[in-house]
Amino acid sequence: MVDAQLSARTLTALLGEWREGGSAYTALADRIRLLTIDGRIPVDTRLPAERELAEHLGLSRTTVTAAYRQLRELGFLQSVRGSGSVTRLQGTPAMLSVPGDRGYLDLSKAAMPALPWLVEASRRGVEELPRHLGGAGFDPIGTPELRAAIAERYTARGLPTAPEQIMVTIGAQHAIALLSRALIGRGDRALIEQPTYPHAYEALRAAGARLVPVSAIPDSQRADAADSAVETAAFEQAIRQANPAMGYLMPDFHNPTGRSLAPEQRERILAAAARQGTVIVADETTAELDIDRVGSVLPMAAYGDAVLVGSVGKTVWGGLRVGWIRAERPLIRKLVGLRAPGDLGTPILEQLIVTELLPEMPRILELRREQLRAGRDHIEQLLASRFPEWDVPHVHGGLATWINLGSPVSSQLALAARNHGLLIAAGPRFGIDGAFERFLRLPISYSAEETTRAVDALALAWGSLLRHPVPDTGYLADVV
Template sequence: MKPIPLPLDELVARLGRWSAGRGPLYLLLAARFRQLIDEGVLVPGALLPPDRRLAGALAVGRTTVVAAYDTLRQEGRLVRRQGSGTRVASAALPPGPRVRETSNPLFLHLLEAPDDVILMSCAAPLDPPPELAEAYRTVTLPPGDLGYHPAGLPVLREAVAERYRARGVPTGPEQVLVTTGAQQGLSLLVRMLVAPGDGVLVEAPTYPGALDLFREAAAVLHPVAVGPDGVDVAGAVAVMERHRPAFAYVVPRFQNPTGSLLPPLAGRRLVEAANGLGVPLVDDEVLTDLAFAPGTPPPSLSSYGEVIGVGSLSKVVWGGLRIGWVRGPAPLIARLARLKAIHDLGSDVPAQRVAAQMLGGFAPIVAARVRALRAGHDHLRAELARLLPSWSCPPAEGGQTLWVRLPHGDGVAFAQVALRHGVAVLPGVTMDALGGSTRRLRLHFLLPPDVLSEAVGRLARAWSEYAPHAAAADPPSPRPAALPAALHAIVV
């Protein structure tokens, strides 16, 4: 049987924090490969990358990869033959039914055992607000309640609907489905609306957890570039006209990862085009409340027409409060509730009651979170300017992340060096279905100031190790053609 090729970027992601332990690098690399093989993640027959390609992606010498491969060959886990490459041996764990597992570094870092690596990869509040603990202390559960509410507790559905009404979007509780976080809400929408081979319009770059869901569903991605003012609406309209995707997924406010903000007129045009073409438009609203500038928040896309909104409390309150929602037409919400019932019979009831209390006094909680985010944003940018002045780091208007550009090199390879210095970052290419953003990193600013300073110090030490090799490997920029003498005078 022909060997199964394994994409290099996926393999590197699955290796995770392989180099963060103690001992020679080749033994650490061999140990992680051994784990992936024994767990069945690397199946018998899987073709591994050539020595030099893997060494380049991991930012190590070729001898490190050769020694790791040879160690596993001697154990019988790998087969290496001249001309046919390196494959997982057939004596390894037999393959079972295959399902697509995440290769997203964002999620894989969360599965690692705790260590001293600073996680700049997962953008979520480190500590819950004091109001959350107080709400749990005072929460009461009514008698005579089975506790199964697939569509959500009525009190919470009404509280979410009221938030939409306060922003000028008429909404009834029957238009709200409570979910176990926004990720579940998006997952349910994908299960309902996307069949294998269907198209999905995505921004490039975008939230990597959404890309995982679309790829698991075997969707065909139609990426549209994101610029300083959000998604290219003209490009998105052209994609919808040409491909009629099963749905379009956008993050219009404080876009993850770029932090861009879609102007209202562009948002209106996007909604009107999607509605006119019959393409369901999914608006990821998770970051909507995190605007640094005071005043009225940007209008919801739902105020312009029929839009499916997905939100949660994870970014304002705490990621451990697994409460999200989907807001849309009542018939769609009813169908989603029946689908959700298959999977979990309903989200956690005490958490829903706590969430309803939190929404009842949401303004001061949001204000406190935004103050902390703005301070973290300014501190991180100042530290990057001080220790890594060659990195491009424009300010954000809100949200939780900076979209950093390296002057040269590759984000995936640099992330490997950064891991060896004790900090995990998210390479831009993992979020870009166009295959771009290779020199980009996503850095969040939710950690305490001293931890952010330590993280940037580690990144600076990693960059000083990596940069000379990256600069030498970069192809030289082409020399511009000579200008005619008449034009030369004008340009100069």
Template structure:
């Protein structure tokens, strides 16, 4: 069943739309178009009938009819049956090209993404930190002394070493989600974990509910499995629980993938009351709720929360040391019921036969002392966050930002849809960016940009000044902005 939007829900999204002096239908069409481009109204969603929307907005039906007609003429609404057209993005626009795919490079080959920024570029596509050096080194030194005892064995273990699984289980139990080691499987990072989960649970063309925006690599994993993402948009205040509940009830997706602590890219945290509602709605729909908690430890404002697993027996949780300690560890995990873990283990053997033993021994030490590097790390990130927000206010005051409660990045809203164009010219100014549409489905988020605050203040200042210079160039040459429609392929973390 394709998604649909009721009149009351759309009215809430529209807000105070009729503020201008022009015709009401034009103002309505303009706000609806922005909601589609920003991903607040997902693509292929049936809008309310003209009659029901005019009643909800307390305007004449003629106003709604004219607004819908304008959107159809511009290519943002299909003709559909009757008056319930479906949202779309016209193919002959920047946004449409992002939806229907990038134009092949010269010779017909796609440009392969680089894993790191070229020499001399400040990398703002990666939202990641260098290693907690001394802590990580000490863990590996301890692991080296423990390794000889394991050498007589085969070294393969699809579930992971018991000491590490025990340490992870103890962390969940202490946080309010009682867990046994048999409910943990160690993976080679969070992305590996999500790939295993999707392979085990979903078939081709199955629906997977995702937040909108969401983590680009998670969206890539959904597409790689040939599943269909069902995007549910954020509101200005975070998760839209009525919309999530409606999508779960109507679409009944196989999996729902969410990032409750702390959402990437917005840095928001889901309140426990919403976690409880979401877990209940997913269970009622027969949907496996997958909670990515990779950023959970980066709680900059000390907001209390309970792991999603505490609110439902069928919840599957993903964790990792990549953001709290170092991406180079490649250590993540899945927490689920014992039968589900066994199912994941059976699926995993088609991908690999287990993780490296030395890294798991070191990871066990890191998890048992997980809080040791966090105070200094969080202090540094708070300072970087404050520096970035102040720099944006000073040099790009028209860019809207909100203070993220945690995580590693700020999600900026731009006054004009220039995210891709900025990304294309950014290397000319010494920086590398991840375009806003990489965080969405169907070319949305051209008016957004994720900026990490993982760099020291002096590098953040250089980056913001470079952003301002690139923005000024685009403002001075509107024709350039219109021609830069294909962002370079880059790896994003």
């Protein structure tokens, strides 16, 4: 079944600077193949007709025909009667993780291992379960105990919060998708950082938003306060000119750049949004993963009107699918009403486990700080030794580092790394238009052994990149 059709204009934008020497049809086929493997062209997407694409690219139809033929021979394109040329991916549906028995080391996910005492907290949660078994078990807003615990956590962080301002969700991604449906009408504009968390812009697009990107300047690229002012002015201008219905930001330890907004930046962005009636949604899933950030920063909503999204996926464990939304009561009521068509509530047992864990958050964060500091220092040392030509920023928190490779080869490097057992997320995965081929996101959250193995694989892939053609292989793991 064909799920979507890609126009020639859109595909041309995704291709970017695809002509890098060699025959034109081979270069075109290689770029479409990389876009498919990287998930930027979904499987089962109908590509433009050969003549239409040739006109947009200024090529002969013969060249495009040859490129499509090569893609068919490689298994990345299939002719479907009545549907034209449809993208395929060898061996698996799009965006499925590589099976563990293939022996890959998966660094496409920036995540932490489970807490050492998660099993014990789970046992305590199970002990609390009997008193909830008398009801139907469908909980669209969250148990009173968990909502109170989340509110207490915000209050402890300097943002007084009532339980009535909290809605519990099935992770942060569910929260972002639900807010997108509540705040955006089809055709509305949505402000978003560039680069950004890919599943966020996917949720916005699914809600019908037209994206308005603003560049997020990594801390490592800021020479002085003037650079922060430039970034803030860009946000203000975009809000004023585009009048977006919603803005999605990651103000703390931004994924993927690691950048954090200063208090004065938060105030100015929220003030600009308030003037235009734009609702700012701040993703705080990594906000408390501080290693050694200078100065204290309050939650975004302490500086003005903002809706906050949080979860325990980055601090406790990604397998514990509990997140939340902090908003004013009218929006919470609207969200509860919109939720039923998609799901009937967050699992009770998982809520009970999180309720047991939230009072231990200071202890949890201290453990994570030690783990992330060790991971950051180790990967910085390895990369400096093996890749002195790469620009590796020194991050002060979060889960990853955003590396400038110096050449637009991120997708090729990610593909070549698969031959050496490593899955990584190429830079363009975090752009809404295929940009960031010069960048690579690497997590700092893995063990020293795993990180060393990953850097060894990267060294082999980097060394082979210019010596050999990139082979046709691989799957794309989900990016989180």
